[in-house]
Structures are given as structure tokens and as C-alpha cells.
Amino acid sequence: MKTTINKLCLLLLVTTLLFINCQAQDFKKYFSDSTLRIDYTLTGNADGQAVALDAMSRMPGWYGKRVHMAEVPVRGAAEVTMQLASTGEVIYRQAFSTLFQEWLDLPDAQRAPKSFECVQLLPMPRDSVVVRLTLFNPRHEATATIVHGVNPKDYTLRRIGEKAPSYVVLNEPTDPNHAINIAFVAEGYTQKEMDDYLEDCRKGTEGLFSYEPFKSLRNRFRIIAVCTPSQDSGPSIPSEGIWHETTLGSSFDTFGMDRYLTTLRMKRMHDLLAGAPYEHIIVMVNTDKYGGGGIYNSMNLLMTKHRLFIEVLVHEFGHSFAGLADEYAYEGEEMNDFPRDIEPWAPNITTLADFGSKWKDMLPEQLALEIEHTDDDNLDTATLGLYEGAGCCLKGVYRPCPNCMMRTLKVPIFCPVCRKAIARVINHYMP
Numbered sequence: 001m002k003t004t005i006n007k008l009c010l011l012l013l014v015t016t017l018l019f020i021n022c023q024a025q026d027f028k029k030y031f032s033d034s035t036l037r038i039d040y041t042l043t044g045n046a047d048g049q050a051v052a053l054d055a056m057s058r059m060p061g062w063y064g065k066r067v068h069m070a071e072v073p074v075r076g077a078a079e080v081t082m083q084l085a086s087t088g089e090v091i092y093r094q095a096f097s098t099l100f101q102e103w104l105d106l107p108d109a110q111r112a113p114k115s116f117e118c119v120q121l122l123p124m125p126r127d128s129v130v131v132r133l134t135l136f137n138p139r140h141e142a143t144a145t146i147v148h149g150v151n152p153k154d155y156t157l158r159r160i161g162e163k164a165p166s167y168v169v170l171n172e173p174t175d176p177n178h179a180i181n182i183a184f185v186a187e188g189y190t191q192k193e194m195d196d197y198l199e200d201c202r203k204g205t206e207g208l209f210s211y212e213p214f215k216s217l218r219n220r221f222r223i224i225a226v227c228t229p230s231q232d233s234g235p236s237i238p239s240e241g242i243w244h245e246t247t248l249g250s251s252f253d254t255f256g257m258d259r260y261l262t263t264l265r266m267k268r269m270h271d272l273l274a275g276a277p278y279e280h281i282i283v284m285v286n287t288d289k290y291g292g293g294g295i296y297n298s299m300n301l302l303m304t305k306h307r308l309f310i311e312v313l314v315h316e317f318g319h320s321f322a323g324l325a326d327e328y329a330y331e332g333e334e335m336n337d338f339p340r341d342i343e344p345w346a347p348n349i350t351t352l353a354d355f356g357s358k359w360k361d362m363l364p365e366q367l368a369l370e371i372e373h374t375d376d377d378n379l380d381t382a383t384l385g386l387y388e389g390a391g392c393c394l395k396g397v398y399r400p401c402p403n404c405m406m407r408t409l410k411v412p413i414f415c416p417v418c419r420k421a422i423a424r425v426i427n428h429y430m431p
């Protein structure tokens with residue numbers, strides 16, 4: 001019996017090794033170890049949107065996933081795919097969201113069209129490919145698409161990042177080939193304030209890894225701090241008449257919301273990082289004014305001098321890394337993002353249109369459709385169920401627990417559904 005078990009174990013081990021090997025070979029079969037950066041312009045208003053190609057360039061090294069290339073762990077509001085020109089086989093897929101699509105929900109988008117920068121990093125294909133970028137509305141319908149070819153031998157692909165910017169490594173992964181690469185970028189820190197910035201990055205790193213599931217999976221991450229000094233100290237605050245010359249031109253009052261701190265300079269941000277090992281971006285803004293924003297697979301940007309610095313960093317990283325939705329809803333600040341007959345793509349909220357695709361399997365059967373109502377003072381994070389009020393909607397959108405990091409910064413823990421969703425994204429990078 002023992003021999004049989006050993007043989008079985010050996011067989012499983014060999015199968016696993018073959019599988020790992022096959023996955024690794026797949027990457028090498030289709031891609032070279034460099035990055036294809038494509039800059040797009042997203043334009044339009046609530047009446048209609050379009051995507052246009054701006055520029056393409058080549059950077060040394062590839063710092064995204066090397067397995068599960070044609071799958072995504074979480075859908076987003078947009079998607080980019082790469083297909084072999086010869087066979088049509090999809091060899092890469094990535095989901096993301098954009099500030100442009102957030103803007104489309106606002107009254108301002110009923111007026112004149114605007115344009116937004118969108119930068120995508122893709123693994124450099126070995127052969128000619130067709131790249132398709134699609135934006136979706138909350139009903140998951142495509143609203144704008146661009147389809148274009150890329151020939152990796154095209155000599156007009158601009159070479160960038162041949163010389164890496166100056167950076168400091170803050171966390172090393174055990175396996176660099178399957179690491180998740182995060183880069184901090186300094187915004188509104190002058191050259192004299194670079195040591196202070198690095199100290200904030202160290203605090204941010206330790207803060208992130210004090211939360212589960214990041215804590216137990218720390219060895220999967222490479223974290224670097226790229227030194228990008230600004231001329232002026234602190235970001236612009238238009239509502240206070242403060243305009244500063246900073247490296248990313250970040251600003252409060254985005255879309256007229258005072259605490260919405262963002263940057264629109266996506267191309268500039270990626271120019272600063274070119275040549276460094278990065279995929280996910282956390283922009284550290286040197287201000288004590290409360291604010292920040294996180295957009296799925298796009299960027300995370302936040303203030304570093306407020307007492308809630310770490311909590312905001314971790315909350316926004318929930319958005320930017322794992323596509324988690326806000327689990328709060330406040331009277332007077334409701335959004336109408338979620339058609340109730342459609343299941344939203346974020347893993348931690350549901351309209352019950354397709355609850356089976358969410359956390360129904362984590363609930364005891366008798367609890368699966370019981371709806372609870374709670375108020376903000378209930379800090380019990382343990383009771384998994386269905387709680388009304390989430391995604392900035394007071395009615396008809398539900399969250400998994402009374403409380404969670406994605407609902408209030410008073411609770412220093414992600415709910416079990418969010419923890420599972422984050423771990424799923426982390427494991428997506430592993431064979």
C-alpha cells in the first residue's frame with residue numbers, strides 16, 4: 001500500500017512538474033522577455049466613446065504574469081487582449097478599469113467630450129499579433145473598441161527604459177519569475193525630501209504586509225520605490241487656489257469632489273517608471289490633506305502625511321490590485337452604477353442577479369438568501385451573509401459582512417470574501 005501511495009505521489013509530482021514546465025514554455029513560446037507599451041487615447045462623453053492609438057514602445061524586461069496568460073482573475077470595466085495574427089489564438093488577456101469610465105457616470109459627461117490617457121503594458125510577442133482594447137458599460141456591453149496589429153520586428157517601436165531610473169528595493173520575492181511587481185512613485189516630494197519619501201515607502205510596505213492575506217503571502221511580492229523628485233512640495237489643491245509644479249501634476253478636487261486625489265498624466269507616470277521592474281503602481285502624494293483613489297490595474301494614488309495613510313493605502317490597493325468595490329453607501333452620495341438585473345464584476349458586491357458567482361458557496365445554505373440590515377456602528381466583521389448597502393448604492397446592492405476595510409477604515413481587516421478575492425489574484429501569478 002505504502003509503495004502504491006509513493007508511486008502515486010511521484011506521479012503527481014511528475015505531472016505537476018510537467019505542468020509547470022509546460023506553462024513556463026508557453027510564455028517563452030509566445031513572448032520574449034520584454035514589454036510592449038501601448039499608449040491609447042480614450043475620448044467621448046455619455047453619448048458615445050472611442051479609443052485611438054497614440055504610440056507604441058518597447059521596454060527591456062517583462063514584469064507581469066508569466067502563467068495563465070489568456071485568463072483574468074477578475075473582470076474589469078475594460079479589457080485588452082492579444083491574438084496571434086496567424087491563427088487568432090488568444091495568447092494574452094488583461095482586465096482593468098479607467099478614470100474615463102468613472103467620469104462617464106457624472107453630470108459633466110453629459111456635456112462636451114473629454115480625452116483621457118490610457119497606458120497598457122503587454123508582454124512583447126515573438127510573432128505578429130492583433131491587439132484589441134474594449135471598454136464596457138455597467139451592463140457589460142462593449143461601448144468602444146479598437147483593433148490593431150503589432151509586428152514585434154517593427155523598427156518604429158520606440159525603445160524606452162534602456163537605462164533604469166533610480167530606485168530602492170523594499171521587498172524581495174522568493175521566486176522572481178512569478179513575482180508581483182509593485183512600484184512606489186514619489187509625487188510632490190522635492191529632491192531634499194527623497195529620504196522622507198523612502199521612509200514613507202517603508203512604512204507603506206510594512207503597513208500593507210500587516211493585513212491578511214498580504215501578510216502570509218509577502219514572499220510573492222517585489223516592491224520598489226522609484227525616486228521621482230518634484231520641483232514643488234505637495235500636490236495642487238484647486239479649491240484652495242494652490243497650484244504646484246509636481247512630477248505627475250496630481251490634484252485634489254478631481255471631478256469636483258474635494259477628497260478625490262488623482263493624476264491624469266498616465267504617460268508621464270509610465271515614462272518615469274520605464275526600465276524599472278514594475279506592474280502595479282502606488283503614487284505617494286506628499287500631503288496631509290485626506291484623499292486618494294484606486295483604479296483596478298491602473299493606479300493607486302494617496303496622501304502619505306495623514307494619520308490614515310496606511311488604511312487608505314490598503315483600501316485603495318484593494319481597488320487597484322484586486323478590483324474590489326467599495327462596500328459603503330452614504331445618503332446623498334449615491335451613485336447609480338449598477339443595473340440591478342446585472343451582476344457587477346467586482347467580487348465583493350452583488351445585486352443577486354447571479355449570486356452563485358459570488359460568495360453564496362461560502363454561506364450555510366439556510367443563510368444564502370437572508371438579507372440583513374445593519375448600521376455603521378456594528379463592527380462585527382465575522383458574520384458572513386448578505387447586507388444591503390454597498391458600491392455607493394443604499395438599496396439593491398449587497399456586501400458580504402457588516403464591515404470590512406472596503407467599507408470603513410475603522411475596521412483593520414478585510415472581510416473573508418475580500419481576503420479570498422485578493423488571494424485569488426495573488427495566486428493567479430503562480431503556476
Ligand SMILES: [Zn+2]
Nearest residue numbers: 404406415418
Ligand atoms: Zn470586504
